[in-house]
Amino acid sequence: MSANPRVAEYAIDAQFINRWSPRAFTSESIAEETLLGFFEAARWAPSAYNSQPWRFLYARRDTPHWERFLGLLNEFNRSWAQHASALVIVMSKTTFTAPGTSEETPALSHSFDTGSAWGHLALQASLDGWHTHAMAGFDQALTRQELNIPEGYALHAAVAIGKLGDKASLAEGLQAREVPSPRRPLSELVAEGDFSL
Secondary structure, eight states: OOOOOOOOOOOOOOOOHHHHOOOOOOOOOOHHHHHHHHHHHHTTTOOOGOOEEEEEEEEESSTTHHHHTTTOHHHHHHHHHHSSSSSEEEEEESSOOOTTTOSSSEEETTTHHHHHHHHHHHHHHHHOOOOOEEEOOOOOHHHHTTTTOOOOOEEEEEEEEBBBBOOOGHHHHHHTOOOOOOOOOOGOOSSSSSSSO
């Protein structure tokens, strides 16, 4: 990859612009201890009432679960994610037991909190020299069935994790897209006071 074309509008740590989501991976294996380090970072994300609704299921390449997880992706994502080192399913528990109570109630921020955990995972992977690519393109019904996920858990994404590979390994139409993507200007995303975006 050539130099990172991203430029922050305000002073931030370089980790935020260095993290990006490639599709070209090297097909190398990942040690379970390395992968668990990414989940350890996710574990420390903030959540409402410290309910920690996030849940992760994973398969590492060259293990018995790999083909089953790969088969959950749509054909397009499977075409490139097959070269990843690990695949992760991200989900969240949709209820929680509030402090001082004994009954489960709806967890209104379960998806918000789980997004925070996923962000922690992605940044830790990037800091450790790995890349992540989250995907909406997977069969949720099949995933729920294949991985024995009970009701009461919302499925959010599948994530490919790997070392950055040669973009020539991708289909021609994807090679030009294999660069860190830009972001909208902050002025389109943030406003003080009333909605004016």
